[in-house]
Amino acid sequence: MSESLSSHSIGRQSLPRKSTIQIAPYPQSYYAATKSKAPERTSLSRAVEADVCVIGGGLAGLTTALELQRRGQETVLLEANRIGWGASGRNGGFVSAGYSEGLSAIIAKSGLEDAQALYRLSREGAAYVRQRTAAWPDADINPVEGRLSVLRTDDSARLMATRDRLEKDFEHATVYWPTERVRDALQTERYFQGLQDPDGFHIHPLNYALALAREAEQAGVTIYEGTRALALERTGGRHLVRCAGGQVAAGTLVFCTSGYEHRLFRPLTRALLPIATYMIASRTLNEEEQQAISIPYAISDERRAGDYYRLYRGRLLWGGRITTRREEPKALGQMLKQDVTSVYPALGRLQLAYAWSGLMGYARHKMPLIGPCGADVGGDGPPRDGLWMATGFGGHGLNTTAMAGELIARAIVEKDDRWKLFRPYPLQPVGGALGQAAVQLTYWAMQLRDWLDERRSA
Numbered sequence: 145m146s147e148s149l150s151s152h153s154i155g156r157q158s159l160p161r162k163s164t165i166q167i168a169p170y171p172q173s174y175y176a177a178t179k180s181k182a183p184e185r186t187s188l189s190r191a192v193e194a195d196v197c198v199i200g201g202g203l204a205g206l207t208t209a210l211e212l213q214r215r216g217q218e219t220v221l222l223e224a225n226r227i228g229w230g231a232s233g234r235n236g237g238f239v240s241a242g243y244s245e246g247l248s249a250i251i252a253k254s255g256l257e258d259a260q261a262l263y264r265l266s267r268e269g270a271a272y273v274r275q276r277t278a279a280w281p282d283a284d285i286n287p288v289e290g291r292l293s294v295l296r297t298d299d300s301a302r303l304m305a306t307r308d309r310l311e312k313d314f315e316h317a318t319v320y321w322p323t324e325r326v327r328d329a330l331q332t333e334r335y336f337q338g339l340q341d342p343d344g345f346h347i348h349p350l351n352y353a354l355a356l357a358r359e360a361e362q363a364g365v366t367i368y369e370g371t372r373a374l375a376l377e378r379t380g381g382r383h384l385v386r387c388a389g390g391q392v393a394a395g396t397l398v399f400c401t402s403g404y405e406h407r408l409f410r411p412l413t414r415a416l417l418p419i420a421t422y423m424i425a426s427r428t429l430n431e432e433e434q435q436a437i438s439i440p441y442a443i444s445d446e447r448r449a450g451d452y453y454r455l456y457r458g459r460l461l462w463g464g465r466i467t468t469r470r471e472e473p474k475a476l477g478q479m480l481k482q483d484v485t486s487v488y489p490a491l492g493r494l495q496l497a498y499a500w501s502g503l504m505g506y507a508r509h510k511m512p513l514i515g516p517c518g519a520d521v522g523g524d525g526p527p528r529d530g531l532w533m534a535t536g537f538g539g540h541g542l543n544t545t546a547m548a549g550e551l552i553a554r555a556i557v558e559k560d561d562r563w564k565l566f567r568p569y570p571l572q573p574v575g576g577a578l579g580q581a582a583v584q585l586t587y588w589a590m591q592l593r594d595w596l597d598e599r600r601s602a
């Protein structure tokens with residue numbers, strides 16, 4: 145790595161004192177209100193050593209730490225707040241194959257063969273979550289089978305072509321639903337055809353994260369909560385991660401900080417755009433309301449930034465919208481309720497129980513950042529300096545974080561080089577405030593195009 149690590153550090157003098165440690169509580173979400181029992185871990189208060197230090201206690205960090213420790217690496221995980229506090233404990237809970245970037249764009253950049261390999265990896269990630277979830281029946285993760293994507297424009301040819309391509313090129317069989325079948329299951333005229341993915345399912349994501357943490361600790365990982373990595377230094381051939389109350393010395397670091405990364409490692413800060421999305425959870429629906437959505441699937445529409453929702457334990461969990469604005473809008477609940485009733489007028493009396501937001505980390509290319517993050521990323525040399533990243537999963541992180549955790553652990557310990565499939569998707573600056581403005585404009589343009597397309601179908 146050509147750049148010295150200390151040039152990325154925010155400087156020792158700016159470290160807060162131990163007494164200023166602040167741990168943000170979980171947001172007031174449905175998941176936090178129904179989370180399973182979990183211990184609160186202490187903050188780091190001394191100097192420790194490890195083979196690997198993983199920074200970030202979301203699904204990416206937890207899976208990476210677990211898989212490293214299982215392979216004999218003594219691993220310490222640092223989480224600034226609580227396990228699953230970030231996007232991992234706030235999301236829609238959909239688990240299915242694929243990435244935030246669409247398949248056509250992946251084929252265009254990677255070529256068909258590598259796109260197929262990438263897709264297989266993403267399916268392995270979904271299978272990983274399924275296996276883990278089945279192994280922890282007491283963890284209250286409550287997996288529910290079924291995933292349906294629906295169109296808001298009348299375009300059977302497009303959906304059939306998607307189905308055919310998935311089957312022919314990616315060996316993934318899905319089921320085409322004509323409009324009548326969709327409208328039979330979902331009481332709305334907003335939707336046309338649908339594509340059912342029999343491999344897709346949905347879970348309680350925070351309980352999954354907490355169970356992963358438990359498993360990681362049982363395997364030997366040491367987890368510190370309330371421990372923000374504040375600065376990085378290089379000393380005696382090792383990396384030193386400085387925190388308010390202590391420090392970790394490790395040969396290898398893995399960055400899993402996603403949309404919540406804040407000036408820890410400049411190349412990552414510059415490459416990740418935090419994008420907010422919103423969710424609500426209703427009170428338990430009455431029988432009449434439940435008829436509006438008569439299938440227990442994870443449902444989303446195929447607009448460029450569409451709605452995603454599901455009935456879960458009798459409630460409606462509904463998510464939607466994306467924005468580069470970080471502050472939560474005051475009328476967040478009402479805003480999303482309007483989205484619900486614009487699709488399902490029968491849910492006009494829906495009573496809300498929770499509304500929350502979360503940040504996703506997006507790279508410019510909308511693919512995850514997986515691999516070594518030295519200056520040679522993208523080149524042919526071996527990974528330098530023991531700096532790795534598993535981050536930037538965007539809005540499709542439940543399967544891909546699992547896949548990345550395994551991939552990174554195998555890469556570090558077994559020299560598995562499948563991470564190289566992600567070389568066409570390197571660390572690239574997103575362009576700071578200008579980049580954010582460009583994304584927001586793109587989103588508005590996408591909304592406008594979606595609206596025009598829908599008008600044509602109406």
Ligand SMILES: Cc1cc2nc3c(=O)[nH]c(=O)nc-3n(C[C@H](O)[C@H](O)[C@H](O)COP(=O)(O)OP(=O)(O)OC[C@H]3O[C@@H](n4cnc5c(N)ncnc54)[C@H](O)[C@@H]3O)c2cc1C
Binds near residue numbers: 199223228231233543
């Ligand atoms: C509302 C919402 C709905 C979504 N729905 C879905 C869905 O249905 N299906 C799907 O596949 N994906 C979904 N996603 C995306 C998915 O949740 C994310 O891609 C995934 O959880 C990212 O996991 P992560 O571990 O990379 O990041 P996070 O879960 O965000 O974890 C990052 C962690 O790093 C910690 N951290 C940051 N900086 C530091 C530091 N310096 N020191 C120590 N710790 C630090 C943070 O506190 C945080 O806990 C959704 C996201 C949101 C926000």
